[in-house]
Amino acid sequence: MSIPDRKPPEINKDELLEKMMIDYGNDILYLAYSYVKNRSIAEELAQEVFISAYTHLDRFQWESSIKTWLYRITVNRCKDYLKSWSYRSTVLSTVFDLKMGSRDKETDEIIIQKDEKSKLSNLIFLLPLKYREVIYLFYFEEMNLNEMSQLLNLNINTLKSRLKRAKELLKREITKGGL
Structure with a gap:
């Protein structure tokens, strides 16, 4: 089963949920992680996103793609979490495993590359949230400005500026840190 672009006459919610989790599960997890910087919390938020999507699937208008809808739910959940008391009382980690990597390189090169990625991810996490989210969506999710505008509910010119x-x-x- 593939995820339809338009509302099908009948939807098997269980099958669609399974397909969404398979197709977008890691993307939702990485997006959540880019906000909260903690894998276990990101996993919990990702689960909440799919529960919410399943619960509200009948309200989905099919005016955007399911991926965009899931991303919107994720962004909202993450922002709610970041405003919550539990976030303020939690110490966040600063390790961010980027989705890039290679198995064909020598061990030394891989270690150096991981160290550089770790430094870069730490620098990305130092950015204020409004800048961090556009960097993540643009470079790691490869979203275009129109998709980002729809997802974040921001004007394209605002996104360009950010x-x-x-x-x-x-x-x-990077220049200051010598990366």
């Missing part, structure tokens, strides 16, 4: 500013801040930190 992306430019995020790149400038990141470049300054």
Whole structure:
């Protein structure tokens, strides 16, 4: 079963949920992690996203893709979590495993690459949330500005400005840190 682009006449919610989890589970987890910086919390939020999607599937208008809808739910859940008391009382880790990697390189090269990725991810996490989210969506999720605009409910020009500013801040930190 593939996920339909338009509302099908009949939907088997259980099958669609399973397909959404298979197709988008890791993406939702990485997106949540980019916000909360803690794998176990990101996993909990990802579960909540799929529970919410399953519960509210009958309300889905099919005006956007299911992926965009799931991302919107994820962003909202993460922002709610970041505003919550439990977040403020939790110490966050700063380790971010990027989705990139290679198995064909020598061990030393892999270790160096992981160290550089770790440094880069730490620098990304130093950015304010509004810049961190556009960097993540643009570079790691490879979303275009239209998709990001719909997901974040922001004007495209605002996104362009944020992306430019995020790149400038990141470049300054990389230069300062010697990455």
